[in-house]
Amino acid sequence: MNNTRFATAIHIMTLLAKMPGAWVSSDFLAGSININAVIVRKELSVLREAGLVESKKGKEGGSRISKKMDEIYISEIFQAINNSDVLGKKNNHPNPKCFVGKEINNNLNNLFTETNDLVIQFLSKKKLSEFAENFG
């Protein structure tokens, strides 16, 4: 997908990982990423559903990581975002009267799925904590 959702999610998770326990506001996160706070809250909502963060409403509220930091893998963030098609989209209506058009999407599906699984497997070897070590 041609969007910044994964980059945004990694940025959020890295910052939270660097401030363990603290309730970090969406405004603070948005200021670091330099995007709109509503977008941050939407992404936090997705990360929350995936069990990666928890949030607290009201004054002094914010978000923090919700599991043992050493047990978070980059693949979990990638999968939470669910930006699956790493090789792009398929064409919607290939011609079923053509012997290639008829079969292309099944075949692309296999290729795309295999590639996706490969990426997830690769990212599942990368701990968030190790990624976060690269920062000041």
Added chain:
Amino acid sequence: MNNTRFATAIHIMTLLAKMPGAWVSSDFLAGSININAVIVRKELSVLREAGLVESKKGKEGGSRISKKMDEIYISEIFQAINNSDVLGKKNNHPNPKCFVGKEINNNLNNLFTETNDLVIQFLSKKKLSEFAENFG
């Protein structure tokens, strides 16, 4: 990237692979993919620059594969399209005053590049000819 360029290019190459030697028109290709012929010609232009196809203008013209079919790998098609960022885009202006914002894009660059290389290596094991065998 959230587009259909790779799917389109694979479709083109598969059809040409199934019709070896023939000069296939962009109209015919467009009809099978069910997209506009100008888009097909643009993609053919990219594939041509990558040395994968050759085209002939004028009546009875068209395009055909320009190298030994057994020696074309899916990775070549992927790289020709140059839809690199499989994990998406980076945010443009992370805050340089934040210790994470300052370093995030270098770190994402590494991660994105590694992932891309992984995908290319994976696709470089797949021959177009084998992919094309799945079709009628």
Added chain:
DNA sequence: TTATATGTAACAAATTATATTACAATTAAA
């Protein structure tokens, strides 16, 4: 009670992707 957060919906703006139109240049065949 007030100030500061989140959560989320509805809408707007910007960006990206695809389609369309137009036409010059080329080539095969009638």
Added chain:
DNA sequence: TTTAATTGTAATATAATTTGTTACATATAA
């Protein structure tokens, strides 16, 4: 030599996706 079919490409238009903005109900600490 003329005609019909085709590529190559630019310019423009339309559609789809992504990101941003505004608004406000709800929650909570001080």
